[in-house]
Amino acid sequence: MAGMVYAVVPVLSVVLTGLFAGLFFAFSIAVMPGLGRAGDRSMVEAMQGINVAILNPFFAVVFIGAPVVLLGQTVLHWAAGHTSSAWWAGAALALLVLVLVVTFAVNVPRNNALDRAGSAERLADPAAVRGDFEAVWVRWNHLRTLASAAALLCTALAVTTG
Template identity: 70%
Template sequence: MAEMVHVVVPVFAVVVTGLFAGLFFAFSVSVMPGLGRSGDRVMIEAMQGVNAAILNPYFAVVFVGAPVAVLACVVLYAVAGAVAAAVWSGAALVCLCAALVVTFAVNVPRNDALDRAGPAGRIADPAAVRGAFEAVWVRWNHLRTLVSLAALVCAVVALTVR
């Protein structure tokens, strides 16, 4: 049983970390560029819809599961004396935590402000609402993407060193 845990947990950590990075990557390379081509009200309405839809159990498993699984890897590797793997998992955890900090410090407050603006069709100046949201949100999402991808690389390397 213990051997299975030492295989399943690191593989799960890599999978959920890949999904975590993939989510931000998808926003960086397709969702936001696509919405960038739309009108102000359409962009606002679409992002308000995305912000509501993303709060679901699948997202929660990935968003919470990635750092928890990677932390579990740090502990498992450290207890097993696999120092190099523990260090790489620790680096992955630092990267995931950086992505979480950016998410809660920058992206979520902008999502909340977008929601507080009200229904897109009723916003008096949708260009101003979009202007306060889009450029900063996108820039910081690119950073989340990069640190999440770094976390994935570190988690994969942790699987290969022992």
């Protein structure tokens, strides 16, 4: 049983961290540039819809699961005396924690403000609502993308080093 845990946890950490990084990467290279080409009202409406749609069990498993599994991987490597792997897994965990902090300090409050603005079709000034949201949200999402991609690299190094 212990052997299976030592085999499954590192693989699961790579998969979940990859999905975690891929989510932010997709927003950076496709979703937000695509919405950037839309009109103000359409962009606000689409982003409000995304904010609702993303809160689902699959997202929760990745968003919460990746850091939890990385914590487990760090502990397992440390307990087995694989200090190099433990350090890489710990670095990956620290990077994902940074992403979580940015998410809850910057991106989620912007999402909430966008939702509080009301229905996109009833906005008096959709350009102002968009202006308060988009540039800062995108800038910080790029940071989340870079940090989570670095976490994926660290996770892979944790699995491949001894």
